[in-house]
Amino acid sequence: MIVDALDFLPKQENQLFSKAIEREDYLHQIQLLSDLKYLNNTDFKNQKVEPLRFNRAIERFRKEYKQLLQARETGSNFYEIYNQFNSNSYSESNKLTKKEVFLLEALCNLEGQFIIYKIPIGEITLVSRVCLYRYKVYGIAREIQVNRLINNKIINLLTQRAYSIGFKKNWIECANILGDQLKVTLFCKELYIRKDSAFNSIVFFKVKSRDTRRFIRSNFAISNRKRFKEKLDNDKYYSQIEKRIDEDKKVENQAFSATNENQFLLRVIQVKLWISGLYEGNLDNDFGRYTYHALKEFLEFYLDDKKRPKKELARVLLLLKSNYGLFNLVYFFKEYVDEIENKPLQKEHSSISNLYHYATEANIADREKNHNKKRTILNTQSRLEKQLKINLKSYAKNGIALKQRKQYKGDRRFLRFFSKVFYLIKEGVDIAVRVIKKLTSIILKSIKIIFHEIIRGVTAFKEGLQFLFDKRIIVTKNVISDFDFDFDGIIKISTTATVEQLENHSRLLEKKTKAIYPALNFTRIIIEWGISLVTGTSWVKILIGIAKLFKYFIIKTLKQRENYILIS
Amino acid sequence: MSKGLSKLKEKIEEGIADLSSLEVATFAGSSSNLNLAEVKGDATGSKQKKVFKIIEEGLTNGTLVGYSKYEVDGDTINFMNDTLGEDKKYLVEGHAALVEGAQKSRKDFFDFVVKVLGAKVSN
Structure with a gap:
């Protein structure tokens, strides 16, 4: 690897966060895989999985989501979700790619992202896992394992259970309600x-x-x-x-x-x-x-x-x-x-890090003319930054290892919850101290979210540079293009390749190329921050900034959704 | 400057030397002759390709569909194989499309390098 975003941090913090990010990433993957029962719950509790079993779980997940991709839009909206996230990372047998983590998060969240249309009988599929996971989360079918094969007996049981809570339509529609908070609220009402x-x-x-x-x-x-x-x-x-x-x-x-x-x-x-x-x-x-x-x-x-x-x-x-x-x-x-x-979420509400980034920015105090007020803002900011440092370091040392309880993996709801503070920010400088104080008081609760956002930002930076400098090979059926760092390239086409295959390859190359643009910008800004660190920016600000920026780029690439309105 | 930044600067400077030109060659042949399976999932890393050397080697295994070279001073070589026959004309068109993509990507990358270097990496 050429350079890591954490290289911009002082040596001690670099080591601490490198280890913590690796650990959290691993645990995050274990939870996601165990939620959909590719791994057992005991694996999650032990926080360690034997490598061979971990690889097998990943293989199984890959096989099932590839089957879904082939089915296109028939059984669910998986194909649409798959295309929302561009990533240039390459598959490894012992690790989920960033895109695969994104897919699992989308499948396990309860915010209406993944919609089920049909579930095949006599099979265990990714869709059936998600459906049973939702029933399990709400305690409606606790005894049915998420990796259970769907047969008539299971369908009857789920229909009966859905009926018992007052749901009179079919079991799949019930699963879609359970997977969408707005619908759950409406249903209850x-x-x-x-x-x-x-x-x-x-x-x-x-x-x-x-x-x-x-x-x-x-x-x-x-x-x-x-x-x-x-x-x-x-x-x-x-x-x-x-x-x-x-x-x-x-x-x-x-x-x-x-x-x-x-x-x-x-x-x-x-x-x-x-x-x-x-x-x-x-x-x-x-x-x-x-x-x-x-x-x-x-x-x-x-x-x-x-x-x-x-x-x-x-x-x-x-x-x-x-x-x-x-x-x-x-x-x-x-x-x-x-x-x-x-309440609709606005574009600037793209991450919790965004809030902290705002609250620690020096220009809030700069805008205040009253000397005493200015000093109060600076003192409150300094307290917040100190708290952030302590809590980030403490989380990096201990993480979720102490809890061993499953965390919710979707983060849009967190944003909705924090949106109150976002709206306060709009009210101007006078409100700044209140916002910063509020953030200081909820820091413990939000630290795991910030940490998760930092992990995603740091990983994205790493993968962006990897794609820029290391790997640029695109393989499709009968066509391979192999581009260098400076875009010199060799393209090999089999004489049996069809026009359609060539067009597919060209489209994929274009898609991958487009994915470089945000990565380039993202990388550039982080490098600039890295440089400013040398001149005194605190490492906390760098980390928070990376997380904020990454979410911003991600949100920009996500398509507009009904329950996630981006107002420009 | 941090160790990470120095490494990054070195890497970018290494690439800059070759950014002044763009070379893309396209081959057609049977899957086995072109070693399509061999490259799969592998990465060449960052080592520079010697496009002409590969063309020389590649000609014994496959047919050169097209070769394009663009120099920063405007000199251009654009070879399109017109002996492939009407039914394989789409391969030449495919080469042109892929070259266009590469040109666009190189331009963006060049802008990136200019911004980063223009900023402070060279400090």
């Missing part, structure tokens, strides 16, 4: 809220252990009936719900809590918190410590300054004496989820 029963707008949960109950009581003030009732809709069901709260009958609470619909809604809340990057427990429908923490952080982060998180939590949650709790789903959706999910 249409089917549950205010339709058949008063209690469908309220989710019931059991506090299982005495320890958890004690923990909740000492940390969260959520036993205030009056406050909880404040946000209940005052409609025809109000008196029924109020009666249920006041009477607090254990048997009735238990019966309601155990219904399939209620269990599904509990999981929906957990999944939404998981996707926001705040829930760090297992997806299990249990409202334990992790769920409360996540909810509290969600409210703390998202609340307007006028509202207090503790009070707001008591409006969403109520703990009853019977050891059962209530969750006001209508209020939670209306007040928080809708705003996050329906």
Whole structure:
């Protein structure tokens, strides 16, 4: 390798981040492969896979996605997703390429990117894996392994389970709803809220252990009936719900809590918190410590300054004496989820690194004329940068190794969650200190996302240079073109090549060439940063900048999508 | 300057020497004669190709479809094999299309080098 983006960092940080990036990349690949059951969950927990098994898992994945490519648009929109990402990396047997990682992330995310049209019976395909993965995430078909062969028995079971949560159409359509947050929210609203029963707008949960109950009581003030009732809709069901709260009958609470619909809604809340990057427990429908923490952080982060998180939590949650709790789903959706999910994302919101990049830029202070205010901005910025340094280094040292819990791999939802801060930025210099303080407070939560963005940026830089300087061979059926670093080339064509094959080759060459342009720009800017580092730019800024820039180039190449509106 | 940057600078300068010209040669022949399978998945690395040497070797195995050379001062050699016959004319057209692609890529790369070197790598 000629040069690495990390070469621009001081020696100590270079070594630390090189090791960390290699480790995180490996673990990221293990999680993605184990999510779709090319590897086992124990592989993920052990965080190590025997090389031969790892290679076999990659081979299997490659075989299955190539089958999908051949089928073109018949079974899913995979072909469209495949063409959204240009990469010049070459396949290696022991590692997924950047494009393959992108594909797996697109398949495993729950943001409506991958759409299933048809699943063949009697086979295990990539599409069937994704479908079963979604059922599993929502706990609807927990006992069915993701790599299970699809047969009539499985189809009947999935149809039955989908029906049990109120979904009356076919099992594939249900999988598409589960794989799209907007649709999940809509589904919950249409089917549950205010339709058949008063209690469908309220989710019931059991506090299982005495320890958890004690923990909740000492940390969260959520036993205030009056406050909880404040946000209940005052409609025809109000008196029924109020009666249920006041009477607090254990048997009735238990019966309601155990219904399939209620269990599904509990999981929906957990999944939404998981996707926001705040829930760090297992997806299990249990409202334990992790769920409360996540909810509290969600409210703390998202609340307007006028509202207090503790009070707001008591409006969403109520703990009853019977050891059962209530969750006001209508209020939670209306007040928080809708705003996050329906607000369009703008181009400048392309990454979390973008936020940090903004917050650490010197020109914020430069724009302020008042000397005292200027000093406050600079001090706050300096604190943020210090925190970033500490947390990035700590994450680089320990990473996710301590947790061993699966992280959500799509990142557009994170962006939606952080969009509130993006909008604050637009409000001008006066708001800058507030934004920087907010970022300092959520740094721990966002560090894994930033780190992931840095990994992608550094890898892209490496691959960009690799394509520029090392490999430029394009092989298609009956045609090979072999270009040098300076584009001198030899083209070999078999006399049996058809016009179509030659045209295909030409198109591929053009596509690959086009992919160089953003790589060239990206590489150039990073080199310039690398040079400025010599003159004093901090390594944190370089890393954050690389991540921000990479996301910007990626977003530019992605096609516009309905649920991801890029406003120029 | 960091070690990484020095290496990068060296590499770019090495390429600049040859950026003044562009040479592309296209061969046609049977798959086995052209060793189509041999190159698959392999990389030649960054070592410079001696296009004329390859043409010389290649002529014993295949037919030269076209050869194009563009010098920075405007001198151009464009050889298109017109003895291939009407049914193989598309090979010559294919050569022209691929050369066009290479020219475009080289221009972008040249701009890149100028920007980077023009910036500060040479410092």
